[in-house]
Amino acid sequence: MANTVLVATRNAGKLAELRRMLAGGPVEIVGLADVPAFPDAPETGATFAENALAKARDAAAATGLPAVADDSGLTVEALNGMPGVLSARWSGRHGDDRANLELLLAQLADVPDERRGAAFVCAAALAVPGGLETVVHGVWPGRIVRAPRGSGGFGYDPIFVPDGDERTSAELSPEEKDAASHRGRAFRALLPHLRDLA
Numbered sequence: 001m002a003n004t005v006l007v008a009t010r011n012a013g014k015l016a017e018l019r020r021m022l023a024g025g026p027v028e029i030v031g032l033a034d035v036p037a038f039p040d041a042p043e044t045g046a047t048f049a050e051n052a053l054a055k056a057r058d059a060a061a062a063t064g065l066p067a068v069a070d071d072s073g074l075t076v077e078a079l080n081g082m083p084g085v086l087s088a089r090w091s092g093r094h095g096d097d098r099a100n101l102e103l104l105l106a107q108l109a110d111v112p113d114e115r116r117g118a119a120f121v122c123a124a125a126l127a128v129p130g131g132l133e134t135v136v137h138g139v140w141p142g143r144i145v146r147a148p149r150g151s152g153g154f155g156y157d158p159i160f161v162p163d164g165d166e167r168t169s170a171e172l173s174p175e176e177k178d179a180a181s182h183r184g185r186a187f188r189a190l191l192p193h194l195r196d197l198a
Contacts, residue, residue, distance in 0.1 A: 004028045005126075005194060006035060008059035008069040011095075013154035014183070018068075021178050021187050026195045030065075038062035048072060048085060048123035049135045056127035064129055066197055068190065072122035072182060074156045076104070076144060078111045084121075087155070097155050101148060105159060108144055116144045118160060120169075124186040126193050134193050138185030142169075153177060 005027045007018050015031050022029050041058050045051035048071040055069035073087025083090040083104065091099035108116060120140040127133050141163045148158035150170030157169035162180060169177060178184045 003197065004030055004065055005197065006030055006032070006059050006063055006065045006067045008032060008055050008067050010040075011154075014070070017174075017178065017181075017183060018070075018187060020174060021184055022191075022194070025191065027066075027197055032059075035063045035065070043071065043085070045071070045085065048121055049125070049137070051085060052123040052125035053127065053133065053135055056125040057133070060127040060129045066126065066128045068124065068126050068194075070122050070124040070183060070186065072120065072186075074104075074160065075119050075121055076108070077117040078108060078115050101156055101159060104144070104156065105146070113143075118142055118144050120156075120160065120182040122182040122186040124183070124190045126190055128197070132193070132196075134190070136186050136189035136193075138182040138187070138189065140180060140182035140185065 007015055007029055009015050010032055019029050041054060043051045045054060051071035052069050056067045059067035059069060071085065073084055075081045075084050088094055091103045093099055119142065122138045123135055125135045142161050144159050145161055145168060149168045150158050152172065153170040160169045161167065162169060
């Protein structure tokens with residue numbers, strides 16, 4: 001599996017995004033379903049970067065492949081940067097997108113439109129067994145709307161409107177989202193490091 005990089009995520013939406021972004025790149029991308037199973041370490045880091053690097057290190061150590069992992073989430077100004085690293089489990093159940101989104105909207109119900117600023121943040125990490133480790137970041141600023149719109153994307157996409165647009169992230173085409181998103185920005189910053197592996 002020379003020139004193969006493992007993308008360490010079980011989130012099908014995220015894996016599809018990353019495969020689109022890295023298609024035709026210098027390395028072959030495989031997902032966790034393509035390698036023997038190994039136990040997931042809990043996300044205990046206080047920052048996106050700590051969580052991303054821990055996931056990439058674990059995957060590289062378990063498989064012997066260079067591994068890429070990301071940790072990303074939504075930061076909301078009126079909530080002092082939360083849900084942040086807790087984005088996927090904001091409602092108490094990991095990965096329950098609808099419950100997370102509904103709880104966030106309820107928490108912001110009385111917040112006026114001008115104070116609903118937010119940003120999607122992504123830390124992407126690359127860990128090479130016995131070698132290089134690097135972490136890069138991408139930020140996608142915007143605001144939170146009052147009701148979900150759109151059927152694309154996942155997570156908080158239906159309530160996030162990027163700066164300079166009137167559509168939610170869930171109303172953007174996959175190509176538009178990849179070009180602008182926090183994950184797109186982070187993974188484009190990681191591409192030079194992936195090219196060095198080829």
